[in-house]
Amino acid sequence: MILALQTSEPLIRWRYIRDQWDGKILDAVIDHIQLTVISVVLGVILSAIMTAFALRYRWSTGPIMVFSAFVYTIPSVALFGLLVPYTGLSKTPAVIALTGYTFLILVSAFIAGFRSVPGAVLDAADGMGLSPRRRVLTVELPLALPYIFTGIRAATVTTVGLVTVAAIIGQGGLGDLILDGLRRTYWTPMIVGAVLSVALALLLDLGLWLVGRALTPWTRRGHAE
Amino acid sequence: MATAPEPDPNEKSRPAIRLSAVTKRFAGASHAAVDALSLDVARGTIVALIGPSGCGKTTTLRMINRLIEPTSGRIEIEGADVAASGVVQLRRGIGYVIQQVGLFPHRTIAQNIATVPRALGWERARLAARIDELVELVGLDPSMLDRYPDELSGGQQQRVGVARALAADPPVLLMDEPFGAVDPIVRARLQDELLGLQSRVQKAIVIVTHDIDEAIKIADRVALLNMGGILEQYAPPDELLRAPASEFVERFVGNDRSSKRLTLARVADLPFERGAVLEVGASLEEARAVMDAHRTDWVGLTSNGVFEGWVDASGIDDGADLAALPRSRPAAQVMPDSTLREAMEIIMTSSTSVAVIDDDGRFGGVVTLERIRAALAVGVPERVA
Numbered sequence: 001m002i003l004a005l006q007t008s009e010p011l012i013r014w015r016y017i018r019d020q021w022d023g024k025i026l027d028a029v030i031d032h033i034q035l036t037v038i039s040v041v042l043g044v045i046l047s048a049i050m051t052a053f054a055l056r057y058r059w060s061t062g063p064i065m066v067f068s069a070f071v072y073t074i075p076s077v078a079l080f081g082l083l084v085p086y087t088g089l090s091k092t093p094a095v096i097a098l099t100g101y102t103f104l105i106l107v108s109a110f111i112a113g114f115r116s117v118p119g120a121v122l123d124a125a126d127g128m129g130l131s132p133r134r135r136v137l138t139v140e141l142p143l144a145l146p147y148i149f150t151g152i153r154a155a156t157v158t159t160v161g162l163v164t165v166a167a168i169i170g171q172g173g174l175g176d177l178i179l180d181g182l183r184r185t186y187w188t189p190m191i192v193g194a195v196l197s198v199a200l201a202l203l204l205d206l207g208l209w210l211v212g213r214a215l216t217p218w219t220r221r222g223h224a225e
Numbered sequence: 226m227a228t229a230p231e232p233d234p235n236e237k238s239r240p241a242i243r244l245s246a247v248t249k250r251f252a253g254a255s256h257a258a259v260d261a262l263s264l265d266v267a268r269g270t271i272v273a274l275i276g277p278s279g280c281g282k283t284t285t286l287r288m289i290n291r292l293i294e295p296t297s298g299r300i301e302i303e304g305a306d307v308a309a310s311g312v313v314q315l316r317r318g319i320g321y322v323i324q325q326v327g328l329f330p331h332r333t334i335a336q337n338i339a340t341v342p343r344a345l346g347w348e349r350a351r352l353a354a355r356i357d358e359l360v361e362l363v364g365l366d367p368s369m370l371d372r373y374p375d376e377l378s379g380g381q382q383q384r385v386g387v388a389r390a391l392a393a394d395p396p397v398l399l400m401d402e403p404f405g406a407v408d409p410i411v412r413a414r415l416q417d418e419l420l421g422l423q424s425r426v427q428k429a430i431v432i433v434t435h436d437i438d439e440a441i442k443i444a445d446r447v448a449l450l451n452m453g454g455i456l457e458q459y460a461p462p463d464e465l466l467r468a469p470a471s472e473f474v475e476r477f478v479g480n481d482r483s484s485k486r487l488t489l490a491r492v493a494d495l496p497f498e499r500g501a502v503l504e505v506g507a508s509l510e511e512a513r514a515v516m517d518a519h520r521t522d523w524v525g526l527t528s529n530g531v532f533e534g535w536v537d538a539s540g541i542d543d544g545a546d547l548a549a550l551p552r553s554r555p556a557a558q559v560m561p562d563s564t565l566r567e568a569m570e571i572i573m574t575s576s577t578s579v580a581v582i583d584d585d586g587r588f589g590g591v592v593t594l595e596r597i598r599a600a601l602a603v604g605v606p607e608r609v610a
Contacts, residue, residue: 118325118327118330120323120324120325120326120327121327121328121329121330122327123292123323123327124321124323124326124327124328124329124386125327125329126292126316127290127292127316127319127321127323127399128316128317128321128340128341128344128389128390129312129313129314129315129316129317129318129319129341129344130313130340130344131313134344139329139331142331143329143330143331216331218330218331218332218373218375221372221373221375221376
């Protein structure tokens with residue numbers, strides 16, 4: 001791809017934004033949100049399963065972490081390309097790849113969260129006769145929430161950025177606008193795509209932060225002495 | 226309460242907790258952590274498990290609620306084998322308090338206290354009434370119920386821990402170094418509170434401690450364990466101090482055994498002694514007679530049963546009126562519920578070698594070092610719970 005720098009082209013043509021807002025731009029935003037949400041939700045579910053496995057069977061922690069890290073190291077462009085022959089040009093390869101990229105962040109955060117629960121709290125929970133299921137749901141999970149939410153926020157922000165790359169296999173999103181701008185040396189769509197992607201990342205991050213805050217009221221109280 | 230089909234003839238004498246030849250051998254360990262330990266804990270009594278680290282005291286405690294499963298032997302609670310019931314069910318019927326308290330940080334104090342009753346499915350009204358009762362019992366400020374554990378001091382958290390353990394009114398309470406993490410002043414207060422609490426709830430309490438003074442202070446019986454969970458002596462505190470069963474026990478309780486025994490008895494346990502003290506209207510002859518009898522050169526004066534102060538012999542020799550002589554207020558004063566050790570310290574730091582017992586503002590007699598030593602010689606009376 002060759003980028004010819006055209007100094008005559010202004011950075012923003014407001015007319016483009018006005019004309020394309022209801023069509024191209026909004027579609028791209030919706031696609032972008034869709035890809036992000038689906039991938040992160042799938043990532044959370046699969047990471048939760050892997051975390052449960054890692055915590056239940058200690059030997060599996062190492063392999064699970066290696067696997068998550070390995071997936072993370074594959075260049076995204078290559079991974080999208082590699083998956084297309086198997087899945088065709090649909091949303092599937094994008095979702096598979098994007099989901100895979102969340103594993104490292106989410107699994108480490110989830111494991112750290114559960115490991116952060118003080119041993120004395122677990123001892124007390126067992127000693128009082130909480131069943132293992134009740135212990136996980138009413139004690140360990142809530143106490144791991146601060147870590148869990150930090151992980152989900154990081155994964156979401158990362159995914160919003162990565163979705164722009166998914167445009168190269170033609171799956172829409174704000175990456176389309178960026179690619180379009182690059183191809184045509186037309187700055188406006190590129191800037192619109194980039195700015196909206198950043199805004200979307202910040203917005204989702206803020207939303208998740210607020211949800212996490214609402215779910216962990218005890219972390220905001222003062223300490224005695 | 227459920228109706229028992231057939232009243233057990235041994236119901237009365239049966240211990241609350243019975244350990245029979247309980248052994249725990251951890252995988253890969255060459256020695257048993259606890260070796261054939263047999264121990265009865267009577268109802269309504271506090272038993273302290275104490276010994277050097279590695280003596281298996283915590284292991285023993287944790288075998289009672291099956292946080293650790295014994296390798297062999299049998300543990301009964303109220304006659305029922307603990308191995309026979311489900312572990313979750315069993316633990317809900319046993320109070321459990323640990324050193325780090327282990328309150329749930331994400332639950333309010335009320336929710337923490339409600340843990341076991343909730344798991345048992347208590348109704349809301351019953352639970353609320355019980356929480357009110359417990360808050361009063363352990364001396365918590367009800368305004369704390371809506372706070373989170375991190376907002377409470379260490380001492381307050383420990384009180385919540387005790388309330389939480391007692392929530393479903395279990396007959397047995399297990400405490401693993403419950404006061405180990407608080408400062409000495411708070412610890413002493415919590416110990417006193419536990420004794421006060423016990424006089425009301427009458428549980429069978431097993432408490433693990435590494436502090437012999439704590440064991441002596443709060444336990445009805447002390448089980449002193451040696452390495453590998455070997456029971457060296459199981460006796461009331463005074464017996465442990467007066468008649469150590471082995472050299473190990475003697476070394477463990479320390480060479481200040483006698484002064485430790487002094488913490489077991491209170492001033493009120495001593496026979497009443499009036500000492501060289503007179504009512505203010507007494508004659509000079511009476512004063513001289515009292516001074517002679519007690520070999521002092523001063524007398525104390527009371528007015529309508531309230532202690533007024535000491536009067537020096539030099540004034541009496543001058544033939545002045547007893548009531549008109551200058552009185553120095555006593556520096557040394559003890560309460561009926563002061564321990565003999567406290568009384569001894571007060572006497573030794575005072576200039577008069579005698580302490581006046583202040584019984585709620587009234588003169589309650591005197592305590593002297595002689596008196597305390599005499600009490601030690603005959604054995605300290607058993608403390609009545």
